[in-house]
Amino acid sequence: MLKNRLKELRARHSFTQVELAKQVGVTRQTIGFIEKGEFSPSVTLALKLAHALDCDLNELFWLEGEEKDEK
Amino acid sequence: MKNDMRVTLPLWQMGAIVLMMIVTVAINFATKTATFTDDGFEFEVSVQGSVGVVLGIAIIIFTIYLAFFxxxxxxxxxxFPDRKISTFTFKPQEYxxxxxxxxxxxxxxxxxxxTYYTWTLPLLVGASLGGFWSRTTILFGILLLAMGQYWIYYRTMRKFLVQEEEEE
Structure with a gap:
């Protein structure tokens, strides 16, 4: 399962879900569902999110099993 | 999403199907078919009395319904100018x-x-092949299946949208 720190990094940049959604060209709902871990984005969207939040892809998304190694 | 008609479109389709069911039953009572030995047949439509009233009301309601729709x-x-619904297109607009x-x-x-059609269509065909169902019953069955399709689609979309509405 794909885990993420989208909510945390979004808050750090003081973005609302709507603002971030606009930046990466998706709906607010998509941001909300990714944050809850209920939707895994495509590689393209994941890269766009990482770029918008000025971080590495690995910092934003990781696989559940790898969680301990990363943190 | 709350006022987005693409979400409620399946319900509108279901409403139209209910009206079609009424028309189907009324036409069933209004028609007589006679088959002759020389392979010919006679088809008679008689719109009189209560059948005529039901059919007339159903057609009027259908026209009003279409205007509202x-x-x-x-x-x-x-x-929603960026999410327009096209009235005449091959692509289902509820997508x-x-x-x-x-x-x-x-x-x-x-x-x-x-998945629903994979199971229900063969069942309907199988039941129809039995020969016990009249033409109207088979038509009614097809309309019921179509209603089921829209209901399943609507419920699935709604389940997801309720979740996101709660967050708003």
């Missing part, structure tokens, strides 16, 4: 494909409908 589409298109999340949800809903 078209007015609602016009309102939606005015409210919501605004981005990859909605594409995924629409895919889930259409998969459910596909």
């Amino acid at each position: 078209l007015a609602r589409i016009a309102k939606h298109n005015k409210q 919501i494909e605004d981005d990859e999340l909605f594409e995924e949800i629409t895919k889930q809903a259409t998969k459910k409908v596909y």
